[in-house]
Amino acid sequence: MTAPEFGRGSPTTEDTGEGAVPVPRVPASRRGETEAAGFDVLVAGPLTTVQDQGRPGYAAMGVPRSGAADPPSLELANRLVGNPGSAAALELTFGGLAVRFRQAGLVALTGASCPMWLDGRPVGIHCAVPVLAGQVLRVGAPVAGLRAYLAVRGGVAVEPVLGSRSTDLLSGLGPPPLSTGQVLPVGSAGGSWPADVVAPVRWLPSPADLVVLRVRLGPRDDWFPPEALTRLAHEEFRVTGESDRVGMRLSGPELRRSDGRELPSEGMVAGAVQVPPDGHPVLFLADHPVTGGYPVVAVVVSEDVPLAAQCVPGQRVRFRPVR
């Protein structure tokens, strides 16, 4: 141990001007000096992945964009801890995460409303939370929304693949989902000190809420009979349990086509409502395939795609066509 500020023997004292205040010695390992910065995954939760802004620009090579399913929530989490927008954070599906920090830092949870505890004490979300080395942060199950974002000042520093640290569950790019017992590295905090430490909470649906998503019809609405378009605009769908980061599967009204034509594969986007022959639509999310061969009857407006990503299985969903 050679660092001068810690090399004065024990117990260390600090002169505050009002008398010596003893500062307990902390083992170097708990100060994070001899270990790389990072955190231990004590409980990985149902599905926790590393996400950033994804891999734009590789679609022509067949690589999905991937990235956070709810990008504004990721952006907010990064902002609250003073990270650049490109930093990677954790995307928690259904919460259920517990981590122990190896060094002091700053964290923030955004997105789905989950209870959170630091060493057993409730702490706030949508705000910056300082953590000390050795403290355990637990995130419970969401009461509203599905996906929460946990940003750590410095960013989750796993090795990037094609310029991104995102886990792409469709193509298997990026790190695998978190597993219990794993240690994740944290980068050095080069960014500015956070300007905002508390942020407004965006409305997110509770499981019983009806979610209305605005859509633009097309590009293949002309492949469907008028009855199917009427059902799309006026009936209620339900999110099924087969939904994932690739797409949200919907049950309820069947959007049957009048003919058996086959569509040559064409480019897809997040928010596309693709309709396979069985008539049950799939709403594409972050890990959607680059191209698809089923007609897209409508596309959720880009502002509402993050809201779609926050719908839980069983959620009631309606589509409202806009121009």
Added chain:
Amino acid sequence: MPPSPTSTARDLVRATRAVGDRAFLVEVDSLDEVERLRRALADRPLTGVTEYVPAARTLLLRYADAGTDRAALLSELDEIEVPAPSPASEGEGLRVPVRYDGADLDEVAELTGLTSAEVVARHTAARYRVAFCGFAPGFGYLIGGDPVLRVPRLPSPRVRVPAGAVAVADEFSAVYPRESPGGWRLLGHTQLPLWDARRDPPALLTPGTVVRFEEVAS
């Protein structure tokens, strides 16, 4: 025959369709026209467009800003000069060494009324070009194959197709870049690593790449 004059995109584009508020599809008549339009736009990108996704009869154009003036973008597109169809001899291309020992080789021979040796001969004689990618990273849809080898996909896809499998289906040939499920008919396999996320570019087969298959001894 005199060389075909270049044309503008206006002559090729059959229709454009909005895809939500941040993309639109440009429809043309053929895979060749998709390729010509893709090359034209690679040379002269449109203002604000962040990504082009070529496919079978369409090119998807993505833009970052939902407030983008689509009408202005479309009129800019109309004026883009599109190169003449490229002659088949263009470029040496990528040589893919193949061991023709695929599980479906005999069945493809049966379906096409050829011998297995004739299937191999026809598959190696053609000169292919990557029309577009999709399905998986680095999975290129190769066009230009012998129409005699046009066979339907398997009625039920395989759960596991090994990396490097060389396969045919419909009007396409392809090489599976990584192990994955797959419904195409397997003719053989190659050791050439077509996909490596650490390489730049990670995919050897990108749209426009010219490809030949070469038989190597079993």
